């Protein structure tokens with residue numbers, strides 16, 4: 001790699017060229033080769049180099065046809081030394097003098113410059129080769145062009161060659177990528193001798209300090225940044241750009257940088273269009289980046305391109321961190337295995353199995369009646385798994401309508417349906433990425449959504465509602481249900497393929513009545529949570545142990561808490577809430593009303609319980625669920641309410657009065673209660 005830069009220097013004539021070439025070499029040393037081209041002798045064709053510097057006014061339109069390729073063009077400016085300026089200022093006010101330059105344009109250029117820097121007490125008369133002289137004038141002022149002074153002039157104020165301005169040097173340093181400490185130091189020294197343009201009146205050391213701070217800040221940015229000139233040449237790149245691509249340190253600020261970048265990157269960068277976040281894969285290193293190319297403007301002029309490179313892995317990590325931070329409170333698993341009480345054999349076995357399942361990454365299906373601790377187990381499995389630091393997201397599949405459940409789980413794209421949020425919405429699967437999702441009441445998930453869930457499990461990617469693209473997700477699924485999925489499969493209500501996918505590890509939690517030995521332990525633990533509560537008598541514990549506990553531990557909890565709050569002294573069977581009698585419920589044998597006969601047993605029970613509860617008074621769904629001991633899911637209750645309304649057992653709902661029994665419903669339930677035969 002060659003580090004020597006080539007500069008095309010354009011001046012009016014050869015003499016100017018030689019002079020300014022020397023000045024440039026004094027500044028840059030042998031870091032640059034300078035090729036002079038003059039307007040007088042013709043610029044020639046096919047000029048090529050790292051940059052063009054014009055020190056004589058010439059438009060880009062005139063210049064570019066002479067260039068072999070697109071090269072950065074710097075329109076340089078020249079300034080007086082401070083000493084020369086002083087000599088001009090010392091001339092008396094009203095002095096009329098020739099202003100001698102090489103040509104007409106240069107003459108006006110010089111006059112404008114002098115007025116700009118405040119030399120406005122002298123009356124300049126432009127003079128250059130070929131123009132008519134005024135014989136009455138005998139003073140001449142010239143920036144070093146003494147060779148053109150008319151013979152009759154007696155007083156000459158030679159300002160000396162104008163010097164290349166500080167901003168021209170700065171532009172050269174940037175474009176030629178030659179900015180370093182030594183050059184900044186040189187600029188600083190120059191600034192002591194020569195005049196600055198207005199915008200450089202800030203002391204140079206401040207400017208350079210500011211620039212240094214700026215480049216330090218750019219170096220601190222974690223994204224790789226590369227500035228390209230309009231011509232596509234590298235102007236500046238930050239540390240991250242080098243380290244992300246493992247570039248040789250010798251390439252820092254090298255004009256040849258592009259030759260050493262991966263081909264996948266340069267191919268995308270080279271087009272004229274700006275773009276955002278293209279994903280590129282570097283075959284040689286296996287790295288993946290997102291690449292953006294943005295135009296940047298300086299005072300409305302297109303000045304080049306900004307290339308931004310982001311490491312995809314970093315984005316993922318960051319996104320994950322943001323997800324985690326934002327979901328931490330809402331989406332963490334609260335319970336661990338140590339929160340699960342019960343030393344019955346059945347319970348100990350469940351815990352042992354669950355611990356084993358936690359050590360794997362497979363889906364887990366937890367079954368069991370309501371209130372047996374399915375959610376507790378789901379939390380504990382997540383917390384004992386390798387994903388414990390990652391999100392745990394629980395959703396009840398029975399509590400939402402089909403469409404809502406779909407958009408909650410998978411998210412949606414902006415505009416995918418009326419009312420969709422601007423910018424779309426992330427689904428819970430995306431939030432749960434790298435963690436666990438707990439699908440409670442999975443048996444109540446609508447059939448077509450089951451197919452989508454299966455796809456997520458198989459493909460490990462989701463598609464937002466209304467989107468055509470997919471998003472990869474890595475989520476472990478724990479599902480739970482109190483429904484009989486096997487039975488549901490037979491009835492074509494649950495997909496067999498999904499069942500076998502999630503049910504490989506299945507954990508059945510026994511109902512409380514099958515492990516009465518756990519009741520004293522659980523009851524004592526529940527009691528200890530109530531401040532100031534009294535102990536339970538043995539006789540009460542015995543009574544509790546023979547209850548059917550259709551609501552299982554949740555029901556036991558309600559019952560024990562009720563007693564603890566309602567009783568002042570030690571607790572006995574007398575303190576039990578009404579409905580709890582010693583011994584299991586015998587359950588009278590009754591004839592099944594014809595409208596229930598087609599229903600599965602569980603739905604039949606639910607229908608009867610609803611009608612029975614509504615005999616007392618009308619009530620809303622939440623109340624009704626409580627009255628049923630929370631033994632049925634919201635989905636089940638809703639479905640059965642619809643069914644019973646359709647059968648004419650309930651009055652259609654109006655307003656906030658809740659659901660009421662119709663005369664037909666009342667007749668059916670009374671007939672059922674009086675029938676006395678087994679159903």
Ligand SMILES: Nc1ncnc2c1ncn2[C@@H]1O[C@H](COP(=O)(O)OP(=O)(O)OP(=O)(O)O)[C@@H](O)[C@H]1O
Pocket residue numbers: 339340341342368369370371372373374375376377440480481482553554557
């Ligand atoms: N073995 C246990 N030890 C201590 N508390 C328990 C145990 N099992 C359940 N619980 C408590 O009982 C209540 C119900 O448990 P959980 O919500 O986990 O049951 P579930 O089977 O998911 O119920 P549902 O099917 O109605 O959603 C919770 O307050 C839970 O903390």
